[in-house]
Structure formats: structure tokens, C-alpha cells
Amino acid sequence: MNKSRLEPLGVPNSSYDFGSDFEQQARRKEPGPAARWLIRQLRSRLGESKVAVCLWDEPVDKDAIASVQFNDAGALWQTLMNPGLNFGDLYSAGRITLNGDLLAALDAGYQYVANNQPKNRLLAGAKASAKAIAPDLSESKRNIHHHYDLGNDFYKLWLDTDWMQYTCAYYPEAEMTIEQAQAAKMHHVARKLRLKPGERVVEAGGGWGGLSLFLAKHYGVKIRSFNISKEQINYSREWAKRESLDKLVEFVEDDFRNISGTYDAFVSVGMLEHVGPGNFDQMGHLMSRVLTAEGRGLIHSIGRDRPGRLNDWIDKRIFPGAHPPTLREMMDLFESSGFSVLDVENIRLHYAETLKDWLSRYEENVEAVRELFDEAFVRAWRFYLAGSITAFERGTLQLFQVVFTRSGMNQIPASRKHIYVDGDS
Amino acid sequence: MNKSRLEPLGVPNSSYDFGSDFEQQARRKEPGPAARWLIRQLRSRLGESKVAVCLWDEPVDKDAIASVQFNDAGALWQTLMNPGLNFGDLYSAGRITLNGDLLAALDAGYQYVANNQPKNRLLAGAKASAKAIAPDLSESKRNIHHHYDLGNDFYKLWLDTDWMQYTCAYYPEAEMTIEQAQAAKMHHVARKLRLKPGERVVEAGGGWGGLSLFLAKHYGVKIRSFNISKEQINYSREWAKRESLDKLVEFVEDDFRNISGTYDAFVSVGMLEHVGPGNFDQMGHLMSRVLTAEGRGLIHSIGRDRPGRLNDWIDKRIFPGAHPPTLREMMDLFESSGFSVLDVENIRLHYAETLKDWLSRYEENVEAVRELFDEAFVRAWRFYLAGSITAFERGTLQLFQVVFTRSGMNQIPASRKHIYVDGDS
Numbered sequence: 001m002n003k004s005r006l007e008p009l010g011v012p013n014s015s016y017d018f019g020s021d022f023e024q025q026a027r028r029k030e031p032g033p034a035a036r037w038l039i040r041q042l043r044s045r046l047g048e049s050k051v052a053v054c055l056w057d058e059p060v061d062k063d064a065i066a067s068v069q070f071n072d073a074g075a076l077w078q079t080l081m082n083p084g085l086n087f088g089d090l091y092s093a094g095r096i097t098l099n100g101d102l103l104a105a106l107d108a109g110y111q112y113v114a115n116n117q118p119k120n121r122l123l124a125g126a127k128a129s130a131k132a133i134a135p136d137l138s139e140s141k142r143n144i145h146h147h148y149d150l151g152n153d154f155y156k157l158w159l160d161t162d163w164m165q166y167t168c169a170y171y172p173e174a175e176m177t178i179e180q181a182q183a184a185k186m187h188h189v190a191r192k193l194r195l196k197p198g199e200r201v202v203e204a205g206g207g208w209g210g211l212s213l214f215l216a217k218h219y220g221v222k223i224r225s226f227n228i229s230k231e232q233i234n235y236s237r238e239w240a241k242r243e244s245l246d247k248l249v250e251f252v253e254d255d256f257r258n259i260s261g262t263y264d265a266f267v268s269v270g271m272l273e274h275v276g277p278g279n280f281d282q283m284g285h286l287m288s289r290v291l292t293a294e295g296r297g298l299i300h301s302i303g304r305d306r307p308g309r310l311n312d313w314i315d316k317r318i319f320p321g322a323h324p325p326t327l328r329e330m331m332d333l334f335e336s337s338g339f340s341v342l343d344v345e346n347i348r349l350h351y352a353e354t355l356k357d358w359l360s361r362y363e364e365n366v367e368a369v370r371e372l373f374d375e376a377f378v379r380a381w382r383f384y385l386a387g388s389i390t391a392f393e394r395g396t397l398q399l400f401q402v403v404f405t406r407s408g409m410n411q412i413p414a415s416r417k418h419i420y421v422d423g424d425s
Numbered sequence: 426m427n428k429s430r431l432e433p434l435g436v437p438n439s440s441y442d443f444g445s446d447f448e449q450q451a452r453r454k455e456p457g458p459a460a461r462w463l464i465r466q467l468r469s470r471l472g473e474s475k476v477a478v479c480l481w482d483e484p485v486d487k488d489a490i491a492s493v494q495f496n497d498a499g500a501l502w503q504t505l506m507n508p509g510l511n512f513g514d515l516y517s518a519g520r521i522t523l524n525g526d527l528l529a530a531l532d533a534g535y536q537y538v539a540n541n542q543p544k545n546r547l548l549a550g551a552k553a554s555a556k557a558i559a560p561d562l563s564e565s566k567r568n569i570h571h572h573y574d575l576g577n578d579f580y581k582l583w584l585d586t587d588w589m590q591y592t593c594a595y596y597p598e599a600e601m602t603i604e605q606a607q608a609a610k611m612h613h614v615a616r617k618l619r620l621k622p623g624e625r626v627v628e629a630g631g632g633w634g635g636l637s638l639f640l641a642k643h644y645g646v647k648i649r650s651f652n653i654s655k656e657q658i659n660y661s662r663e664w665a666k667r668e669s670l671d672k673l674v675e676f677v678e679d680d681f682r683n684i685s686g687t688y689d690a691f692v693s694v695g696m697l698e699h700v701g702p703g704n705f706d707q708m709g710h711l712m713s714r715v716l717t718a719e720g721r722g723l724i725h726s727i728g729r730d731r732p733g734r735l736n737d738w739i740d741k742r743i744f745p746g747a748h749p750p751t752l753r754e755m756m757d758l759f760e761s762s763g764f765s766v767l768d769v770e771n772i773r774l775h776y777a778e779t780l781k782d783w784l785s786r787y788e789e790n791v792e793a794v795r796e797l798f799d800e801a802f803v804r805a806w807r808f809y810l811a812g813s814i815t816a817f818e819r820g821t822l823q824l825f826q827v828v829f830t831r832s833g834m835n836q837i838p839a840s841r842k843h844i845y846v847d848g849d850s
Contacts, residue, residue, distance in 0.1 A: 171839060172839055172840040172842065173839075174839065305759070305760065305763075305764070305765045305766075305832045306760045306761070306832075307760075326756065326760065327752065327756055327766055328753050328756040328760065331751065331752055331753040331756075334730070335730065335731045335732075335751065335753065336731070338730075339730070340730045340771065340773075340820060340823065341730075341752055341769065341771060342770075342771045343769065343770060343771065344766065344768065344769035345767075345768060345841065346765065346766060346767045346768065348765075349835060349837065349839070350839070393833075393835065394833050395765060395832040395833025395834070395835075396833075398765065407730045407731075407820040408818075408819050408820025408821075409820070410774060410818065410820075412774065414596060414597055414598075414599065414774070414775070415597040415845070416770065416841070416844075416845070417597065417845040419841075420840070420841070420842040420845045420846060421845060421846060
């Protein structure tokens, strides 16, 4: 990427010591000898670090890039026991205060967890159980409702204003705004799919409908978009009417497993994470059933370099049941259902940029978020957005775009230049 | 691709009824009732086809695009029993005559085999045994000697004259010559790797040295190239001296498993097919050992959309021990050794074009091949080259280029535009 890694976050308030009243109630008594001993243990495990850790009665180190202050002994104990699961909750509850550069603090936390968790055991468990992750429709509905039905007003506070894209944007030029980068992402998808006016497209997991409306408007395709989030479907339908695109785009409140009809292209941006590897084979057969002989497909999904589970806290509080697959796991979509993979692009660092833009806008509108929910929610979502930046910058998470056609289909371009150069095909 | 599929082969002699003397000796007696019955069975299994099949006393159908004439009853029987294994040998031995469009005949044969083989059994066997394909060094040496040490003079008769590339070329423009397309392939590889002058590159499996010399000459890199074929190494060393590139390029007669040193880039074009999936994990760890922290790698290999073995005849006569892996199988190279896949491109149809150019040149120089070897050899290699065109056009075989770096390495370009547009990086 052109931007340097972990550059200072361009948000108006670079210190995150919010809500001192909120935190003060936790700081009721003097630290005892156990707390003093535990903080020494944590300091020795951290080693040399630009991020300081301290107890609630200790002064914050002014020279540190960031500091983590524990506001009660229990918070410190729970962090030592299971940082990946507990830190987010403790921060959200105000039992931990973060001062200074949030991203630097989370990056130090990331390194601490990476160095202190029993890697092999976790990995073996993840390998054995990935196939078992196969939520059925009712589970999927619960999981999706948990996250996406928080209210359209909430997401409007920090997503791009033009197309409400809650997926990785694409910044071919570093200085792009989030609006430009989301449009660039959608053009990138359309060019990879070589969409032509009048073609029929089906979308699996359409969010608030932005991608479908964009493709209909800019590429003249006819789209059916499937989504099981009622709030999103209602929003999409109204939006389509407002834009007079309701002749081209149909929003269907149903699971992708029930897609019917045949289409020239299949597109799914940011849904595969919620499907579960145990359902990939079934999804592959569905794609095969609904695509024409010359049909093209594109899957855009968060992924991983090696098998593993999502962070425990994210799984518990933010994205229940989500599983970012490895490329190997993704091959279940293609191998048994007769597809050929033409192109895989990993745009991991673009998700870090996207999240930085989201977090920046989130902080600009944080008062409005607090009014909609409460301080614990504000902190939980800040922690989630910032922690995700770290995950994409460190390479714990990837972002794969995979283009495919049927095996042996020969109507394919000789080069990928058409994605990058206007007028080339 | 811009060129149409299965276009008439642009070779001077489009009929392949060579060596009628060679074939005549097989036609010793009248066909009996068994042969008459067998040819009727074969015709009924073929159904409607533009390719005719006949016995040696029957007239060749002038309206057919191509015809397959069996010159003795045994040839017909063996073809019915195991066409994938026996057809190549029977054609090579002159016991089968092919008239007309060779590619059309092979394509019909391909379809016949695909429709008549017990697919599920073959597939299950291939899945279970792929990991077992792990030739050790002495097996690899035997396998490689079988194919690559046929004599440099032989390969010079039909490969590109500039760089002697015996791997898939790249035709971003359809009218390119094989020389232009091989140069384009090497530029494509270099651009994907973002090679800079002075960087250290290691090559695994270097053929006659063309790629190393090209990269040293055009990109100013220092290369060590490993190869276990003695003939190729000797040829490479002389070539390097002739070009005064022996200061930049070192040719090492050793297995890639013995690569030492550290490098900015790892490149392997057309070797993975010979490594065996059982050795991928080991190869991944080797790549991890020899690459710097910011190192990049590129693997270019024949592959498959789903697991399977090479055609039995190719395995027996042409490429013993070779196994084109699926993308899933290839992930063993990256997952356990800490790599992240950045880019996968499938350029399958470019291999069909490459093979057409090779076959065309092969036929131009067929007399010289016959002098070096004999008529059976001429026919075996014609069958191999033409059959491979069919395999890539039908999608039985793929050609994957995979670019990778270490997980979490962030010095990566924001887009792949630099591969396609000069001066963009």
C-alpha cells in the first residue's frame, strides 16, 4: 500500500479517554497486593513496549504512545486469563481505560495475544471444526439480525454516504475518500465480471442494496438481490424506488439457498463470512444451478491465510457464527460443482484503509451513536472497528475476491488488463 | 481468448496420414466378424460425430472432419478397453491411422473418454492418493531425465528460438509469435514479482536457463537457478557465458530441496508439476527458509479444477510421475509455512495457444525429428502435443500463476495495475 503501516489515525480526537465519570465508578478502592503483583506479571510479559500498562491509582506514562489502565483488580485478572475474549468487554464496560493512540494499544495487545496463546491447540481445533460450521437458515437469521438490524440510522452515521457499503472498499489511489473508494470497489467487481447492459445478475447477500443499485445504474444490468435481513430489504426497496431503479433491481427477502432462475452473473460481496464452510459445497451447487453455461461469478469475502476462528470477543459480541475461510476452504465452493477459478486477488490492506475511514467518521458522529445506544455500545463498536484495523494490518485477516466460470468455458478474456485500462476487453 | 476455440490448426500439413508404409505392415489380413462387431459398438458409443471411425479395409469418409482408422483388430479392442492409456501407443506404432483434422479427432476422443470412463471411481482414487505422490530425489532425477534429457537439439526444433521456454507462453495480443509470447510471459512474471535491479532471485527448476538469463538481462537481478537435469545445466552455463551474463546468473546442478542462501524473490515456472503434492509442505518450508522478510514468490504450474491424475498414456510415455495439482492442493505450499496468497491467475487458454505454436513448428521440422529418432517417436510426440491442446481447451488442465509473500507483509502494491500499465507501481 502507498500509505505507511499504522500511521497515526486521522481522527479529530486521537485520545480515547472518554467518559471518565463512566470509568470512575469502577475505581472504588485501593489496589491490593494481588493487583500490584498481577500488573508486574503483565509488564514482564509485555517486555519492551511503547504501550504502558498501569493500575487505576498509578500515573499514566506521558512518554508512552498509548497506555492501558486497569480500573479494578478483576479487570486485570480477566485480561490475563483470556485477553482475546475479555478485553473488549472490559473496555466497553469502562473497567479498562485506553489513553493515547488506540491503534498502537490494540497492536500491542494483538502481539501480546499472539505470543501468549497456545497456538497449536487452537489451530488443531479450528482445523477439525471448520466443516462443522454450517448454520442453518434459522441460525443465519438470528446471526444476521444480531448485527445488521441494529438500525439503518446507526450505520448511516459512519458508512459512505453515497452507497452505504458495509464491505471492504478499494483504494487504487491512496488519497481517495471512502465514497470514491466504495465506488471504485463496485467498478472493480463489475469489470472483473465483465457485465454488459441487459445481462441478468443475481446477488447473494445484498446489504442495504447499494451494490445492486450501483450495477443497475452504471452497467445497465437486471439484478435480483437476496437478503434475509428485513430491515435492509425494506430500506433497499425504498431506495430503488427513489432512484427509479425498481424496474431493474428486485430485492427478495429470502435466503440465498432459495435463489431460483438463471443468470449471466452471480455476485456475493461480504456474505460468505456468514455462510460457514460446512455449507460451501451446497452453495457451490446452487451457483452451478443458477448460472448459464457462459455465466461468471465473483465472491468477495474476508478470509484467512491459515485456518482459525474469529476473535472470541468479535464472535460473541459483534458477528456471532461468522467464519472467515482460507482459500483452501473456499475451494469447496468450486471443485465439486464444476467451476474453474480464473482470478484471485487479495486486497487485505484495503480493508484496513476502509476501517480507518469508518472509524474516523464514527468518532466524528460519536455523540449521535451515544444518543442512539449508550456509552458501553460506543466503546464496544470503537473497539471492534479499531481491532479490525489491526487484524487486517497484521495479516490475521485477508480479503479475497475470487472470479470463476464453469470448467472448460472458453469465452474468457486473454488478460486482466480490461480491469485496469478503460476500453480494453 | 480472442481466438476461437478449436480453430483449424495453422500447420502446413493438415492431414496426418503419414508413413503409410509404416502402417501397411499392420494391415496383414481381412477383418473378421469380431472386428466388424467391435467397430459397430464403437460407432454406437460415439453417436453423432463429425469424426468417422473405420476398419483398415473400409473407405475413409471424405465428408468427415477427421477419421480414425484401425489397422488391426487388436488395436480396436485395446482402444475400447482403455482408450486413455492405449490410443497413444497404438497411434505411435502405426496400428491406428489418423486422417484429416488431428485436433478434431483428439477432441472427439476426449469426449468419448469423458463419457465412458467410470468417473467417480477414478476421482475417489485420485483424491486418496494425491498426498502419496511424493517422489524423492532419485525418483525425481529418473523422471526428469526421461523427459528433459531427450537432447537439446530435439527441443530446439520446435521451441521458441530466443529463450527456449518449455512452459506456457502468454499472448496478451492474439497475433503474437511464440517468441513474442514467451518474452511476454517472462515480463509478466517479472512484473508480478516487482523485480528491481540488484535483487537476489532464486529459481527452482530452470529448464535451459532462458528465464534466468532473461530476468538478469532485462531486470538486472542476480539469480541462482537450480535444476537436476545435467544436459540442461550444461547448456545453460554455456549460454550464460555466450551472453556474458555469467556474473549475474549461476546455474546449480542440484535439487531445489537443497537451495541455500536468502533471496528477495523465489520463482518457479513449470516445476511444481514434478514435485508431487506429498512434497508441497516441505517445499513451502524451504521457500520460507530462503526468502527475506519482504520476499515475494511466484509459482507457475499446470493445475486442475478438481483432483485427478494425468492421462495414463502421458504418465507412461511422456511425463512419468507428474501431477498437476488443484488450487486446494497447492495451498499446502503456503498455509503451514506462513505465506499469504496475493494473486492467482489462471491462463489456461494461453497454454493451448502455446502448444499450437509448438505443434506447428514441430510439423515444419518433422523430418529432422524423424532423423533424430524414428517414426514411432514422431507420432508419439505429435499425439502428446495435440492431445495437450485438447486438454487445455477442454479445461481438463489449467495453468495457475500464484504470487505470495509472508503473512502480514505490508510492502505490497495497492493494485495490480503495475502488471498491465508501464510506469505504474
